[in-house]
Amino acid sequence: MAETDFFHSPKSHGFVRVAAATPVSHVGDPVANAEEHLALIREAAGEGCDLVVFPELSLSAYAIDDLHLQAALLHEVERQVAVLAAATEDSGVLAIVGAPIRGGDALFNCAVVLGGGEVLGVVPKTYLPNYREYYEKRWFAPATARTEDALVLNGESVDFAPGLVFEAVNRPGFVFAVEVCEDFWAPLPPSTRAALAGARILCNLSASNIVIGKADERAMLCASQSSRTLSAYVFTASGWGESTTDLAWDGQATIHELGARLAEGERFALENHLTVADVDVDRIGLERLRNGTFSECARVEGEAATVVPFTAREDAIASDLIRPIDRFPFVPDDPARLDQDCYEAFNIQVQGLMRRMKATNGRRLVIGVSGGLDSTQALLVACRAFDRLGLSREGILGFTMPGFATSEGTKSNAWALMKALGVTGAEIDIRPAAEQMLKDIGHPFADGEPVHDITFENVQAGLRTDYLFRLANQNGAFVLGTGDLSELALGWATYGVGDHMSHYNVNGGVAKTLIRHLIRWVADKQLVGADAAPTLHAILDTEISPELVPAGADGKIQSTESTVGPYALNDFFLFYISRFGLKPSKVAYLAEQAWADAARGDWPAGTPDDEKITFELPIIKAWLRKFLVRFFQTSQFKRSALPNGPKVVTGGSLSPRGDWRAPSDGTARVWLDELEANVPD
Numbered sequence: 001m002a003e004t005d006f007f008h009s010p011k012s013h014g015f016v017r018v019a020a021a022t023p024v025s026h027v028g029d030p031v032a033n034a035e036e037h038l039a040l041i042r043e044a045a046g047e048g049c050d051l052v053v054f055p056e057l058s059l060s061a062y063a064i065d066d067l068h069l070q071a072a073l074l075h076e077v078e079r080q081v082a083v084l085a086a087a088t089e090d091s092g093v094l095a096i097v098g099a100p101i102r103g104g105d106a107l108f109n110c111a112v113v114l115g116g117g118e119v120l121g122v123v124p125k126t127y128l129p130n131y132r133e134y135y136e137k138r139w140f141a142p143a144t145a146r147t148e149d150a151l152v153l154n155g156e157s158v159d160f161a162p163g164l165v166f167e168a169v170n171r172p173g174f175v176f177a178v179e180v181c182e183d184f185w186a187p188l189p190p191s192t193r194a195a196l197a198g199a200r201i202l203c204n205l206s207a208s209n210i211v212i213g214k215a216d217e218r219a220m221l222c223a224s225q226s227s228r229t230l231s232a233y234v235f236t237a238s239g240w241g242e243s244t245t246d247l248a249w250d251g252q253a254t255i256h257e258l259g260a261r262l263a264e265g266e267r268f269a270l271e272n273h274l275t276v277a278d279v280d281v282d283r284i285g286l287e288r289l290r291n292g293t294f295s296e297c298a299r300v301e302g303e304a305a306t307v308v309p310f311t312a313r314e315d316a317i318a319s320d321l322i323r324p325i326d327r328f329p330f331v332p333d334d335p336a337r338l339d340q341d342c343y344e345a346f347n348i349q350v351q352g353l354m355r356r357m358k359a360t361n362g363r364r365l366v367i368g369v370s371g372g373l374d375s376t377q378a379l380l381v382a383c384r385a386f387d388r389l390g391l392s393r394e395g396i397l398g399f400t401m402p403g404f405a406t407s408e409g410t411k412s413n414a415w416a417l418m419k420a421l422g423v424t425g426a427e428i429d430i431r432p433a434a435e436q437m438l439k440d441i442g443h444p445f446a447d448g449e450p451v452h453d454i455t456f457e458n459v460q461a462g463l464r465t466d467y468l469f470r471l472a473n474q475n476g477a478f479v480l481g482t483g484d485l486s487e488l489a490l491g492w493a494t495y496g497v498g499d500h501m502s503h504y505n506v507n508g509g510v511a512k513t514l515i516r517h518l519i520r521w522v523a524d525k526q527l528v529g530a531d532a533a534p535t536l537h538a539i540l541d542t543e544i545s546p547e548l549v550p551a552g553a554d555g556k557i558q559s560t561e562s563t564v565g566p567y568a569l570n571d572f573f574l575f576y577i578s579r580f581g582l583k584p585s586k587v588a589y590l591a592e593q594a595w596a597d598a599a600r601g602d603w604p605a606g607t608p609d610d611e612k613i614t615f616e617l618p619i620i621k622a623w624l625r626k627f628l629v630r631f632f633q634t635s636q637f638k639r640s641a642l643p644n645g646p647k648v649v650t651g652g653s654l655s656p657r658g659d660w661r662a663p664s665d666g667t668a669r670v671w672l673d674e675l676e677a678n679v680p681d
């Protein structure tokens with residue numbers, strides 16, 4: 001297998017492709033039902049699926065009442081189980097089918113797990129609904145009525161128990177368990193214990209008749225069960241063809257992972273179909289690893305489970321990943337969700353600052369206003385906080401401090417913004433002090449040489465901070481910090497005596513990609529008045545620059561993103577590495593899936609076409625290499641000494657108190673080696 005095919009296969013990155021099948025049902029006709037199953041098993045195999053899940057009693061149909069007790073029907077179901085088991089041998093896919101199965105002198109409503117040409121196990125339903133429209137106890141015995149943990153099916157003895165855990169011997173993390181419909185309406189679903197015993201994919205074979213509002217209820221349960229058990233939840237309910245004698249069937253099929261919906265099938269469809277998604281069992285494992293409550297609960301509540309080993313298909317077929325991947329993990333594509341995120345982020349920032357103002361009995365603060373994104377956002381937060389505290393905005397002392405590279409554009413934006421917001425504005429030219437300092441330390445710039453090194457940059461950033469702190473003393477104020485989460489990830493700030501330091505930083509928990517949307521959101525909602533809107537839009541259109549090094553002969557300004565990499569990519573890397581701890585090769589794979597094709601997937605609402613850029617794998621790899629060095633090796637010491645400020649996004653905080661802790665003297669070697677070894681050039 002070519003190296004790039006291996007890299008481009010979802011299986012190589014810890015994904016398991018699952019399908020929720022919605023077969024056309026034939027009332028009390030196992031032969032016809034098995035034919036529909038066969039077609040769907042073949043289709044699933046062709047789509048590279050590892051596992052396909054059918055609805056409850058899918059071989060007999062669910063709503064057949066007393067026909068469940070007919071010997072001819074039960075015999076035919078067992079025969080068709082053997083036919084379908086054989087089909088899993090050549091297709092390589094595992095199938096879970098619903099069937100009434102006899103065990104001793106009782107009949108059980110079962111999920112039959114088929115793989116490698118045989119029956120791997122039979123899971124009986126634990127909770128049989130017998131209320132309102134349900135009469136299951138008339139025909140079936142519950143799992144608790146079993147007398148043995150095995151039964152003979154088609155002449156073979158197979159495991160027979162609720163909570164069986166099926167584990168692939170050749171694909172780490174591909175571990176699943178099964179429950180049947182009503183089981184997950186119980187206060188303690190059997191899948192909860194199965195998850196505690198190690199199952200990462202929980203499958204539900206359902207025959208849930210549809211009534212108004214029930215689809216939302218099922219989706220809520222799937223989301224909540226996958227969130228609570230840190231797992232994926234595959235749900236498929238009977239659809240077209242089931243008997244409508246008394247009830248109706250919509251064939252709802254959903255796949256959730258860690259609370260989020262990955263896929264949803266068409267409801268009320270008249271044809272066989274599959275709902276397919278790639279489940280990230282690797283991420284589920286990492287999430288359980290970092291969430292101590294999960295393993296603690298497994299110790300307190302868990303029970304030993306029977307583990308059934310199986311061999312999963314191993315063919316690594318290059319294919320696009322079938323699951324939504326946000327290009328901007330910090331910026332939802334859905335406008336309603338983005339609106340909600342902006343509302344929460346802004347209020348978290350505002351509330352954080354208000355609390356600190358209250359605690360210090362503060363009436364003033366100082367802020368360096370550059371005309372760039374970060375200081376603009378911090379200034380908006382300050383205005384809102386002052387408004388809500390009933391303080392005059394004149395207590396916000398904004399200083400614009402032009403240096404050697406400050407452009408006319410940003411400076412005039414800074415002034416326009418301060419005026420429009422009604423804060424107290426002032427200007428301090430830092431160049432004389434900077435020239436003096438450069439002269440004092442013997443820097444060649446003082447002798448007229450165009451040396452624009454780090455010292456030259458940091459003298460300016462440091463002097464601005466020096467002025468702000470002394471102005472704070474002078475005015476009984478504190479210094480409001482502006483550095484954002486993305487800059488902290490990259491170490492893109494001047495340490496200590498520089499923009500790294502403040503008395504309180506409202507932006508440290510907000511990624512740069514979200515800051516852009518926040519400024520737009522505050523402007524559009526007119527949360528700080530209408531006057532600032534034109535300037536805010538002008539600031540949004542300005543290229544991101546520290547403005548510490550003067551433009552070159554070609555007139556090009558110092559561009560942050562051409563040095564540290566595009567924030568779109570850096571925020572993507574940051575999210576997956578700090579929040580989930582994914583390997584660099586997997587992050588590169590996900591980034592390629594998200595970014596290589598502008599036509600694929602959604603963009604945040606309102607993204608203009610000319611901003612729909614792409615990044616191909618070699619570019620992603622090059623910027624990821626830089627990110628890894630900056631994040632793991634060279635910038636942690638800046639994060640270990642951060643000012644206070646609120647955590648804002650689930651993606652994480654980089655404050656050692658808010659979330660992320662790491663050594664300040666680490667090395668990036670293990671991440672760089674993994675990247676080089678596993679990502680093709």
Ligand SMILES: Nc1ncnc2c1ncn2[C@@H]1O[C@H](COP(=O)(O)OP(=O)(O)OC[C@H]2O[C@@H]([n+]3cccc(C(=O)O)c3)[C@H](O)[C@@H]2O)[C@@H](O)[C@H]1O
Pocket residue numbers: 454457458461487491492493494495496498499545546547548560634637664665
């Ligand atoms: N692990 C460690 N533990 C303790 N100290 C460590 C250290 N690693 C380096 N150091 C020391 O830290 C110093 C380097 O750090 P530092 O002084 O911060 O300087 P440095 O990180 O080299 O430079 C700051 C960078 O941030 C950029 N910047 C500054 C201001 C604003 C913006 C913006 O656009 O937002 C960007 C600026 O363009 C420049 O590239 C050196 O003296 C080094 O010896």
Ligand SMILES: Nc1ncnc2c1ncn2[C@@H]1O[C@H](COP(=O)(O)OP(=O)(O)OP(=O)(O)O)[C@@H](O)[C@H]1O
Pocket residue numbers: 367368369370371372373374375376399400401402403406464482483499543544545546547
């Ligand atoms: N010319 C300036 N006048 C006043 N303060 C400045 C100036 N340049 C930088 N600063 C202060 O230093 C901080 C860091 O500078 P930086 O360039 O990172 O931020 P920004 O310009 O606000 O935003 P962005 O990095 O998104 O362009 C600013 O937020 C601001 O508080």
Ligand SMILES: NC(=O)CC[C@H](N)C(=O)O
Pocket residue numbers: 056129134180181182183185206207208209
């Ligand atoms: N088949 C079942 O177990 C159906 C019961 C389930 N509670 C429902 O509402 O659909």
